[in-house]
Amino acid sequence: MNGFGKIVVFYDSWCPICKNVKINIGRFDWLHLIELQSIRENLEGTINVPLEKLEKEMYCLNKKNNHITVGIEAIASITARLPLFMILWLPIKLSSLLGIGSCIYKYIARTRKIIPVNNCDSSSCVYKKE
Incomplete structure (x- = not known):
């Protein structure tokens, strides 16, 4: 087992990109070190970050520390x-230290599409509540 503790990943279940990331994390989390929590559900007691910030970027909480x-x-x-x-960890960390990774991430996060509540119907929306 690797030396990393368990984390909670907070994702936006209204975002198709985020939902795909959630599916892939679940598929490859063989060590069961990642718990996935939608920011659209009750977050009381899990993370002390305003919803407005959680909507803009992905957050992870290390359960150990x-x-x-x-x-x-x-x-x-x-x-x-x-x-x-x-x-991929090392290239991602290096890109983060150089500022490139953060710029790319923020661009993707800023331009992603989310499906607003009560703004679609069965004929115009592929959103399905989890």
Whole structure:
């Protein structure tokens, strides 16, 4: 088992990109080190971050030490816990230290599409509540 503790990944279940990331994390989390929590559900007592911030970037909470990582650092936290993706940890960390990773992450986060509540019907929306 790797030396990393369990984390909670807070994702936006209204975002198709985030939902795909959630599915893939679940598929490759063989060590069961990642818990996934939608920011659209009751977060009381799980993380002390305003919803407005959680909507803008991905957050991870290390359950062992309560350390919070955000954005590209959250992606690094996730890859460090997925055996098949551990090889990506170093390039992601380096890109973060150089500022490139953060810029790319923020661009993707800023331009992603989310499906607003009560703004679609069965004929115009593929959103399905989890």
